[in-house]
Amino acid sequence: MTGPLILRPTTAEECAALLAESAADRRSVRVRGGGTKDPLGAPPETAAILETRGLAGIVDHVPADLTVTVAAGTSLADLATQLAGTGQFLPLDPPHVGRGATAGGVIAANSNGFGRYRYGGVRDLLIGLRAALPDGTLARSGGRVVKNVSGYDLCKLFTGSLGTLGVIVEATFKVLPLPPVTAGASATFRRAADAFAAADALLRTAVRPTALVIERGPTQGWRLAAAAAGERPPVERSMAELARAVEARGAAAEPLDDVAASLDRLREIVDAATDGAVVRAALPLSAQTAFAGAAMADGARIVADAATGIHQVHLRGDDAAVLRAADALLANALVLGGSARIERSNVAGLATYGERAPAGAFLMRRIKDAFDPAGILEPGRSAIG
Numbered sequence: 333m334t335g336p337l338i339l340r341p342t343t344a345e346e347c348a349a350l351l352a353e354s355a356a357d358r359r360s361v362r363v364r365g366g367g368t369k370d371p372l373g374a375p376p377e378t379a380a381i382l383e384t385r386g387l388a389g390i391v392d393h394v395p396a397d398l399t400v401t402v403a404a405g406t407s408l409a410d411l412a413t414q415l416a417g418t419g420q421f422l423p424l425d426p427p428h429v430g431r432g433a434t435a436g437g438v439i440a441a442n443s444n445g446f447g448r449y450r451y452g453g454v455r456d457l458l459i460g461l462r463a464a465l466p467d468g469t470l471a472r473s474g475g476r477v478v479k480n481v482s483g484y485d486l487c488k489l490f491t492g493s494l495g496t497l498g499v500i501v502e503a504t505f506k507v508l509p510l511p512p513v514t515a516g517a518s519a520t521f522r523r524a525a526d527a528f529a530a531a532d533a534l535l536r537t538a539v540r541p542t543a544l545v546i547e548r549g550p551t552q553g554w555r556l557a558a559a560a561a562g563e564r565p566p567v568e569r570s571m572a573e574l575a576r577a578v579e580a581r582g583a584a585a586e587p588l589d590d591v592a593a594s595l596d597r598l599r600e601i602v603d604a605a606t607d608g609a610v611v612r613a614a615l616p617l618s619a620q621t622a623f624a625g626a627a628m629a630d631g632a633r634i635v636a637d638a639a640t641g642i643h644q645v646h647l648r649g650d651d652a653a654v655l656r657a658a659d660a661l662l663a664n665a666l667v668l669g670g671s672a673r674i675e676r677s678n679v680a681g682l683a684t685y686g687e688r689a690p691a692g693a694f695l696m697r698r699i700k701d702a703f704d705p706a707g708i709l710e711p712g713r714s715a716i717g
Contacts, residue, residue, distance in 0.1 A: 336362070336378055342386040344462065344470055344501040351499060352468030354380060355706040362710060363495035365405055366432030369441050371676040372494070372684070375712035384436055387501055390414060401460065401504040404436025411435065420507045423451035427599045436500040442492030445599055446543035446559075449535075449639035451508070454491050460504030461487045463497075466704045474504065489699070495710045497703040511561035515571055516543070516588035516595075518557040519578035524628075526581040527554035528621045531638035533577040534558065535617075539570040544639040545598050548624070550631050556583075556638070557598065559591050601635045601644045602676050608648040609677040611661045615641040615670035626664055629657045644675065651679045662686040673715075685715040 337359070341347035354361050360378040364370070365385065384405035392401040395418045402411055408422070408429045415421050425445030426438050433443065439461070444453040451457070460474035463486060473486030490500055521527040527546045534544060543559040556578065560570035575585040588594045602610050615623055620641055627634050631648035645661060647654045658674060663686065665672035674684045693715065700707075700714075 337380040339380055339382040340386050341382070341384075344387065344464060347382070347384075347387065347499055347501055348464035348468050348470050350382060351464050351466045351708075354708050355466040355468075355704075358706060359708060360711050361708050363440070363499050365434030365437030365440075366407060366428065368428035368431050368433045369437060369443070369494075372441070372713070375710065378711065382499060384434065384499065384501075387436075391502060392504075393418070395420060398507050399459065399504055400507050401502060402435050403502055404434060404439075404500045406435045408433050408435060408438065415507060416510065419510050421510050422457070422505055422507050423447055424454065424457060424505075425595075425599070427602060430596075431603065435503050435505075439491055439500055439503055440493055440495050444640075444642075446545055446595060446637055446639070448637070449544065450540045450542045450561075455488055457506050458487045458491060458503060459506055460502075461490060461500060462502035463490060463500050465498040466706060466708060470501070471498070494713045496700060496714050497709065499709075511563075513564045513567045514542075514559065514561040514591055515567050516557065516559035516591035517571055517574055517585040518555055518588055518594070519574075519583040519585045520553040520555045521578075521581065521583050522553050524548070524554050524624050525621050526583070527556045528624070528638060530556055530574075530577045530581050530583070531558075532617070533580070534574055535639060537573045539566065539573050541570055541574075541639065543595055544637070545595070546624070546636045546638050547598055547634065548628060549633045557588065557594060559588070559595060598635050601633070601646055605646045605676055607678055608646060608654045609658050609679050609682060610675040611643075611645045611647065611658055611672055612675040613643045613645070613661065613665040613670055613672040615643060615665060615668055617641050619668035619670060623661075623664060623668055623670075627661055629653075632657070641670070654679050655682055658682055659686070 339350050359380050362378040362381045364383050387403040387405040389403050425447045426443035442454050462472050531544050541558050542561045545557045547555045558574045560567045578585050627645045633646045636643040647657045662672045
């Protein structure tokens with residue numbers, strides 16, 4: 333039995349031609365950058381896999397303008413190294429960078445990290461995009477623009493599209509100077525309410541932490557970790573505000589010896605989950621305590637970005653128990669005014685987005701039909717199939 337056809341374009345034009353050929357032949361296509369999001373959605377096998385790693389490298393970098401344009405298959409690790417040579421960085425800290433996450437993949441998955449509160453997310457930092465469409469054309473939007481397509485804002489539309497509308501081949505981002513000082517501290521609480529209250533108190537100040545994360549494992553308390561970066565005075569103020577917030581709730585802040593390593597461990601909860609299932613929820617900040625408390629079933633671990641309401645819950649146990657707990661969390665997120673999906677699962681029968689159609693499903697289908705009328709791209713990957 334032969335596997336899927338592997339397509340490896342090396343130019344944007346070749347990528348567009350391969351998509352047009354696939355659409356004409358009704359050949360289903362999976363789009364892969366670094367492969368770090370392969371488990372998302374547990375999609376069925378496709379007739380072809382289009383790999384973007386041949387579309388790599390910096391296309392244009394204007395340090396004075398604080399912008400960089402990269403081919404979509406460029407790994408974020410390589411981009412970070414090259415930007416650091418000019419004293420700059422792309423303020424995105426998504427997971428899986430060490431495993432090969434690419435610029436195009438991060439956009440397609442809307443993959444953000446803990447720095448989103450301070451610097452903004454993919455949609456905020458992406459100022460230009462070029463994409464190959466299934467009709468064989470190349471479309472541009474935003475920075476370095478020639479013309480937009482049919483009035484669509486492609487930057488926003490393709491962010492989080494999971495490859496279902498077209499293949500991102502090039503992107504332009506805003507970049508920033510590297511911060512001269514970074515610091516972090518953590519504190520542990522007995523109750524979830526105290527941890528989230530301390531985080532909320534810090535968010536009500538004028539400081540802008542680069543990370544504000546709450547972690548709870550099966551045998552530990554609720555640990556709040558915070559980080560700040562920039563000039564020394566505001567960083568020191570951030571740490572002082574954190575100390576006041578946690579001391580007011582009966583805890584003590586302890587400095588983090590290695591801020592980057594501490595955050596990396598929390599950021600990679602999905603990669604560390606080799607069993608059970610990981611539920612990702614996006615919640616209103618006011619609903620975080622309720623959701624986190626309900627999530628702590630036996631053996632569960634939670635990592636919550638308390639600044640943006642993004643929670644990752646790793647559920648463990650036998651398949652039946654994980655299935656029940658995951659379904660309950662998906663429903664609970666909706667009741668609390670948020671949304672949720674299965675980020676990774678080894679459990680059969682676990683629907684990625686639950687049983688309910690997402691809000692705006694009709695509009696999502698109309699857009700999908702406009703961009704990919706043959707339905708060849710990423711079948712089964714999104715919430716609308």
